Amino acid sequence: MQKKLNLKIKYRESFRPFAPSILEEDSSEFFDKKVISPYMLEVQPIKEGRRKKLPENYLSLPLRDKLYSLRSDVPAITHVDFTARIQTVSKKTNPEYWNLIKAFKSKTGYGMVVNTSFNVRGEPIVCTPEDAYRCFMRTEMDYLVMGRYVFDKSQQPEWKDTDNWKAEYVLD
Numbered sequence: 001m002q003k004k005l006n007l008k009i010k011y012r013e014s015f016r017p018f019a020p021s022i023l024e025e026d027s028s029e030f031f032d033k034k035v036i037s038p039y040m041l042e043v044q045p046i047k048e049g050r051r052k053k054l055p056e057n058y059l060s061l062p063l064r065d066k067l068y069s070l071r072s073d074v075p076a077i078t079h080v081d082f083t084a085r086i087q088t089v090s091k092k093t094n095p096e097y098w099n100l101i102k103a104f105k106s107k108t109g110y111g112m113v114v115n116t117s118f119n120v121r122g123e124p125i126v127c128t129p130e131d132a133y134r135c136f137m138r139t140e141m142d143y144l145v146m147g148r149y150v151f152d153k154s155q156q157p158e159w160k161d162t163d164n165w166k167a168e169y170v171l172d
Contacts, residue, residue: 001076003068005114008140012121015067017084018114020077023101024088026111030074031086038094040087040115046072051082076114087115134161 003014010016019040020030028034031044050072055061058069063080072078091098105111118132119125120139126132129146136144136151137159144151 001114005076005116010116010120011139015064017079018076018116019085019087020074020112021087021089021097021101021115023098023105023111024090026105027086027088030112031084035086035088036090037086037088038090040085043083043085046074046078046082046084050074074110074112077112137161 002016002018005018006012006014006016022030024036027044030047030050032047033044035042035044037044052070052072054069054071058066061069066080071080071082074084077084089098089101101111101113104113117125118135120135123135126135132144132146133151135141136153137156138161142153144153
C-alpha cells in the first residue's frame with residue numbers, strides 16, 4: 001500500500017512512509033506505550049508482537065530492499081526502524097474522523113487508517129473543493145469524499161485538462 005500510494009496517488013518516491021491515524025483507545029494495541037498525539041508529534045515503536053520476522057541479512061540489505069521487506073502487520077505505516085509517526089483520534093475532539101476509523105475497524109479489525117496530506121508531490125495542499133476535485137481527477141484515486149458527497153472516479157465526466165500539471169511545480 002505504501003508503494004502504491006506513493007507512485008499512483010502522491011507521484012513521489014516509493015519509499016516515503018505514511019503516518020497512521022489511530023483510534024486513541026487503540027494506540028496501545030499497536031505501539032509500545034499509550035500516548036495522546038492528535039497533531040502527529042510523537043514517533044512510537046511498533047509493538048514487538050506486531051513485527052514480522054525479517055530476513056537474516058536485513059541489516060546488510062540495500063535501503064530499497066529493506067523498504068520492501070514486510071516489517072509488520074501494518075506495513076504502510078511501519079518505518080524501516082519499526083516506528084511510526086502517529087496521530088491519535090479522539091471521539092470527544094474529532095467525532096467524525098473517529099466514526100470513520102471506527103467503521104473501518106468494524107470491517108477490518110484495525111482501528112487505524114493511513115494519513116497523508118491531500119496533495120501530490122510538489123503541489124501545495126488542497127484548499128478548496130475545486131482543488132480537491134482537480135487533484136482527484138489528475139491522480140489514480142478511485143474515490144473522493146467531501147463532506148456527505150462521494151465521488152466515484154468511474155462515474156465522473158472525462159477530465160479534459162491537458163496541461164502538463166506534473167511539471168507545474170518544482171519537485172522537492
